[in-house]
Amino acid sequence: MAVPDDKSRPETLDVLGKAIPYPLYLTKKKLEQLEHGQTLIVLCDAPESAEDSIPRYAAKMGYPVEMVRHSDRWEISIRKT
Numbered sequence: 464m465a466v467p468d469d470k471s472r473p474e475t476l477d478v479l480g481k482a483i484p485y486p487l488y489l490t491k492k493k494l495e496q497l498e499h500g501q502t503l504i505v506l507c508d509a510p511e512s513a514e515d516s517i518p519r520y521a522a523k524m525g526y527p528v529e530m531v532r533h534s535d536r537w538e539i540s541i542r543k544t
Contacts, residue, residue: 473502478509479536486512487520490541494526497543505539513537 476493478486486507493503507513513530514537521528521541529540 473504473540475504475506477506478512479506481507481509483509483511483516487516490517491520494524494541494543499543501543503541503543505541506536507539508536513539517541 474493474497476489478489481489486505486509490503490505497503505517507517513532517539518528518530526544527542531538531540
């Protein structure tokens with residue numbers, strides 16, 4: 464029986480309630496710890512971070528980003544390539 468690859472399981476980072484610049488800072492630190500091919504799910508409720516700084520940083524690094532908004536919070540999926 465095959466054991467699931469750890470890369471296939473996304474990591475989750477909860478930055479709910481954190482003010483700028485902490486969501487971006489913590490996202491960068493977590494991405495540094497991940498291996499290439501892993502996905503990070505960031506739970507964020509700071510609009511400036513969710514809609515601007517985190518996606519902009521990921522794009523600058525060449526990491527694909529997907530965002531889902533749930534009324535007052537965002538779920539940001541970043542795949543480290």
